[in-house]
Amino acid sequence: MQEDPQQKEIAHRRQFSVRLNLFFFATFVLFSILIVRLAILQFVEGPTLKAAQDKISTKDVRIPPIRGNIYDSTGETIAYSTSTQSLYFQIEPGFKNDEAEQFARRLKEVFDKYGDPEKAMTVEEIIENMDLTFRRNTISVPRRIKSGLTNEEIAYFAENRDQFKGIDIVEESIRHYDKDTVAVQLIGYLKKFKGAKDLSFYKNMDNVTDPRLKYLDDEQVGFDGLEYMYQEQLRGKNGLKTYPVNAAGRIIGPVQITNPEQGNDLYLTINKQVQLRTEQAIMDQLKELQSTPNGRGANARTGYAVAMEVKTGKVIAMASMPDYDPNVWEGGSILTEDWNRLQRFMENGTIREVYQPVEDYGKHPSSLVPLGSTIKPLTVLIGLNEKLFTTDTYYNDDGVFYYGKEGIHRRSIRNARGAVYGMMDPARAIEKSSNPFMAEMVGNALYMKYKGDEGVKVWDSYMKQFGLGVSTESGLHNELKGIIEYFNEAKSASVQSALVQASFGQQGRYTTLQLAQYAATLASRGKRMKPQFVNEIRDANGNLVQGFEPVVLNTIDFPDSYWEEIEQGMRRVKVTGFEGFPYPFLRKTGTSEQSVAGKIVDNAVFIAAAPADDPVLAVAVVVPEGGFGGQGAAPIVRKIFEAYDDEIGFYGKPKNPTKPAGASKSGSTTKAAGADTAESAE
Template sequence: MNKEEMASYLGKQTNNEKGFAFRLNVFFLATFLIFTVLIVRLAYLQLVQGPTMQKEEASIATKSVSIAPIRGTIFDSTGENKIAYSSSTQSLYMSLDKNYSLEENKAELESIISELKAVLDEYGDPETTMTEQEIEDALDITYRQNYGYTPRRIKTDLTNEEIAYFLSHKEDFPGVEVVEENIRHYDKDTVAVQTVGYMKPFRSVIDPEYGIEFYIQAKEEEDPALQYLDNEEVGYDGVELMFQEELRGTKGLKTFPVDSQNRISGESTLTSPDKGNNVWLSINKDVQLATEQAIMDQLEYLRTTSNSAVNAPNAKTGFAVAMEVDTGQIVAMASMPDYDSNVWSEGSKTQDEINQISPFSSNGAIREVYQSYGSQEESYKHPSSTVLLGSVIKPLSVLIGLNEGLFTTSTVYNDTGAGKFGKKGYETTVRNSSSHVYGLIDPASAIEHSSNAFMVEMVANKLFDKYNTGGVEVWDSYMKQFGLGVSTESGLPGEQDGLREYIHEQESTGTQSALAYASFGQQGKYTTLQLAQYTAMLANEGKRLKPQIASKITDEDGNVVKEFGAEILNTVDMDDAYWDEIKQGMNSSVQGFENFPYDYARKTGTSQQSVGGAEVENGVFITFAPRDNPKLAIAVVIPEGKYGSNSAAPVARKIYDAYDQYIGLDGTPKGENGVTTDSEE
């Protein structure tokens, strides 16, 4: 090979090597790019979609069932009495797959009911048998209480035999399942049932129109640990709702592996639910029961007594609140008659059952409640639980007059039996009860004798002269400072502010008329709790205390999580002589306090009210004791009870006796030797 051929050959060889190197570089570059894409994709899957994929994988590989938390216990103030507590039980539920209210499905419905009854009769507790009608009512085929898709609870507290049968015969009962759940129990003695409240399934309290806002918002909770189960029982009223978050506890979780056919393929793992905290009420069970019984006994007496001056045939309801003067703790709160709140744990209720319960399930001591008189039309012919407060306003009327400089503690007024207000020549006359003439009286005597004339001419007229049309605004300011017309801030759900009717009276009739009628208690309707808070404020001379329903919260081990002490909402500063004057005047003559071992301040009220075209008289009574070192304030309201001195006062005496026996008005419990007395004449 000559030089030229050699050079040509080497040139071709070089070109081939360059081509090979180029192709090799392209190959490496392509490989690099492919691996880069794979690495980026892998990183994306791992870092970005990893958590989601893990959840998806877990959902495919395992199934989880949430377990409702174990609700905390509600104790009375002593901690010795469980007012509400939970226990685990097995319940029978059924989901409806069609509309059984239709005629075409009636035969199938009857067959289902018959088969269920046969099993329940054979394997169930003979003491808890169900009729076919009760089973049909529980199924709620007309959707009165449940949505169509909502499982119906047929029976609770199944026996082991019932559980075993239904679990082994699932194919015979489509839609039927056995569910483990916690059942809420309430003290059989029915202790402050409306104040304590009751439970309902979560699914029934989240309706956008009729549900409870707290639960409607909770429905949007994204944290699985905080989400509610549809069939989880939640607080619906009273303390059960007020302390829902504290009582609820933490959900548990039961997780088990499944195969591709969604069948359990191994052992399950259990994360046990945590029990909720315990709430200790300020209410003392013994004092509470004595309060409830005192009201019921007094109502019976008022309706049946042959004494025409006392007989009150329509006295069917009564309300009382006992509040400690220095702590604000509510020792008793009664709305009577009441009912057994355990009925809510017995499954679905028919509309008739709900109608029977509803007049007693709401707390008339904190909101307006109407008693059942057979029909709604008849009920509206009778006053609700919030009545005109009557003469119990007079200590405050006198305080306003003194504080505004309208008169002094030594001012003397000539009571001629009537007072007048209005434009000269067109005056309106307001008379004392039975047109009594009291002659020369000072402010304390005006309270003691309950002089309407004094309140109209010395308070209302003079307040109008001082402020003219601004007088109602001044009056309203005092009312609110003493807790009348504003929330007591107790925290109890559904508490109402009362009705300040003097505002409407001013708009319709005029300022002077509004002030005149307000001055002796005919222009304001307030709850019994508001009256108790107001009374405590008279007793402690100007400190408006928050009513404390609970004394403390403890965990499962008894450790104190939170304590509730005295909380002052606002104060009213007045001269000591003014407080002394009204306390001296709170000295009315009342029934039922014979041989009472303490000096006590009191004011009776008999409010006249037009209801359904007729005039009715309501009994109202406020009191605190001992007078000079007050411990307990009490307010009692008996709608249509007539005179407060005869109807409401005897109830307060029995509350005092119970408090003195179990707690002590002087700080020392008297035990079984405490003084008692018969309230009847």
């Protein structure tokens, strides 16, 4: 039976009516809610929202801080910063290189008319600073054209900015270094923060929220040496330009300026005059060695020296020569050709492994050389303390000691130049630098006393007590601990070979700073001092922020008779260049043989401390490929001792103080005193 069509139509209409009513009801409810909400916004929350709209917030623009200065121990300026206005140039799209000369000439006209005559620039210098070939920066980085703008230059460029597309005037801090190039690798240099973020100190600096401590990408920061080590003290705090802004970000009032806070100043232990004379002594000695045809030191190209006070640990001089002028880093970047030419001079060879600046790289020794015979005072101390012999023991040096199994594994240890010294006690063994004594009485005797590799471990323990193979704790960035080789020798050859070779100065390579610390430890009879480079830190007003006291890292307790025995031997070592020296002094020469690129080379090593009766200053000098230590390195130490006595005084009073500007370090023709006197042994 079919449904009535009329009834079906009525049912459809009724359903539609219900749906329509539901729609209107829902619409009514929604509009009612909206009206109520609008009423609440208007009458209840309105005043609060109106206050929020009118509320003033601030926007901070950071001003780079002015870096603190660095002074030597007498207050002479080594590094300082100036706040200046600089002209920068941004390469804009469409700028053509053939437009550069005309652009540079227009800039030169302004510089000549309104600028400081002492800072005049040539067109070529302006074009070079524009860096159109991207040698220094990428295209997006602004180039600094000129620093130290005068007020007249600033006013002109501000009024005529539209005539010089791409220019901008920036307030910045410029770092300047002493033109005498004083301890430049120790002082370090600056780079832009955005290029230094890989260094550990800067890795989390982007997370700093305090606007006065937050780094700017183009800010110059310490990248090496003391500039990096004391970055936090030297930096200071940002200045701020604080602008009041409303919720829409519009500036609605005058700017409030918080001036930058200048960083603290460092007063170093380095004495400028002693430092300059140390640097000059190295360069003079290198020239002397190179001028001797077919001499043992004819290939010497570099030299390293550290002078450290025995009782305080203060480093008076630290030289890695040749050096360079760190002002090439002005602005936080360097030209590619300057980098290629100078990169090997930038590294501090007294704490790191640095190679000679020669084209045949890898064919010459680095700054890290074996101790050579300078180890022998310590070797004797080890023998005495291990009861391998006594101070009254006599040994017959017949010029050679054999070890190893008979046959192809048999090895011989001989004296330099094949010398035979006959009967000797430990002191004479040091004086004559007897290799057979050290090898048989200490190295081989330790091998016989201990089982397995225990003897090597005992040897290593003594080395580390004297600072060899461990950090000096100087705090300098990337300081090496030296390279220990006797463990590898024990595994690859034999324990006997490792101990015998180590006993006379092989099987370990160490930095010049480690050698200076070792020499000071010997001179102090067992107090290993922390090397210190800063006497005090003061704020910009001269108020003391932090002082420094001597720090004893560890002590070695041996009977006085042991120390007296090695001192007796060290007093008698014959060397070149000390004729007429007015003080008795402790010393030990070293000629460390080293295999480099298939050939054997001799490195000159020398340690000393003066005066012998109450040592004040310890010095270590290394001249790679310098030949015998008593000839290639000792004359440098003589000049360092004299410089210290003149400027500071072994007995607390300067003997002949001077304060002239430093001499050129290109080398001189002056021959080292006593150069015709040879040492007796190494």
